[in-house]
Amino acid sequence: MADKTPHVQLRVVVPGPVGSSDARRSFTVLERLMTLLGQIEAAEIGSSESTWGIEKLELGSVRLTLTPNRLAENASADLMADLVKWTIEGFSETEERETLPRRWTSAAVETGVQLSKCLGMLESDGMTLELLADGRPQQQVVVTRRSADNLRKALNRKRTSIGSVIGKLESITLHGTFKAGLWTGTGAHRVEVLFTRDQQAAVQSALGKRVEVSGLLVRDARDRAISVKMRQIEPLRDQDAPLTDIVGADPELTGGLEAAEHLRRMYDAS
Incomplete structure (x- = not known):
């Protein structure tokens, strides 16, 4: 044929x-x-x-x-x-x-x-x-x-939302801006974690550990996380869930506020 x-x-x-x-x-x-x-x-x-x-x-x-x-x-x-x-x-x-x-x-x-x-x-x-x-x-x-x-x-183009990112916290900078480097398990992608002096002890204690950092998340045009302005950090076990958005999964993240109001207050506090 x-x-x-x-x-x-x-x-x-x-x-x-x-x-x-x-x-x-x-x-x-x-x-x-x-x-x-x-x-x-x-x-x-x-x-x-x-x-x-x-x-x-x-x-x-x-x-x-x-x-x-x-x-x-x-x-x-x-x-x-x-x-x-x-x-x-x-x-x-x-x-x-x-x-x-x-x-x-x-x-x-x-x-x-x-x-x-x-x-x-x-x-x-x-x-x-x-x-x-x-x-x-x-x-x-x-x-x-x-x-x-x-x-x-x-x-x-960048997109901002309330969310979380999971990875291993492997570096920290305390000179000038307080920030840390978090490496995700998907493609070894680095996400910058921005935190305050009051959060320094919690970040330092999590150094070298697998953690979930939640807060104000910035994503690029490919929807990859670039940075997160930390609200809370939580150590995880290896079998815990992979990267997930917090909105809808953790109602306490916004303290009972609507997402837009929570974002506004985070910006005002920065």
Whole structure:
């Protein structure tokens, strides 16, 4: 039976009048595009060993048609089509608003920033990506410098809530600001614990132990805890529950106050 899987191609256009295309910029953009595809692939199957072959190349504006060539052991033609689709969909989102594409890892986001900052703000100075199936256009996006700006803004966005974080308290600083370093069990991620002089003894006694710190929690755009302004600290046994949000789990954390009022009072006291 004949294979009916569509022939997947990625058409890339980096613009420039005949004879004036910036070779260094074009190669940099293409190299970062290949890196981005590999990073998204690695997030899906654990490796980025698939390669892409050049089917067509035109100069002036660099017009390049790529197709999957040697696939990684766990890869498939469908996955390669998905990689292109997720790349195009991701840039379609970042061209419109401040967001982090769902399928993009942190490394892929950084590559997306580095790629798109090489491009102009106008679509005429952007990069066109187009998914082809059996030579027929399926999806397209024009990537500009706007994507770099929107990705950066999304990365810098932070969210504050009442919550808790669990990990091992392994460092403490008492010079200037009172703060400690808490390493979570998920990916060895460090969270900064901010505390007051009155809380110093409790923090020092917990040094080297697995603890749960609750208070005013700041998370990054990926919803990872960055810091916590401590309200209380509690030593834990190894079998105790993993990272959890306190709101709804511990009614006493807010002292009976509504969350918004509790947050306001914590800010006022800082």
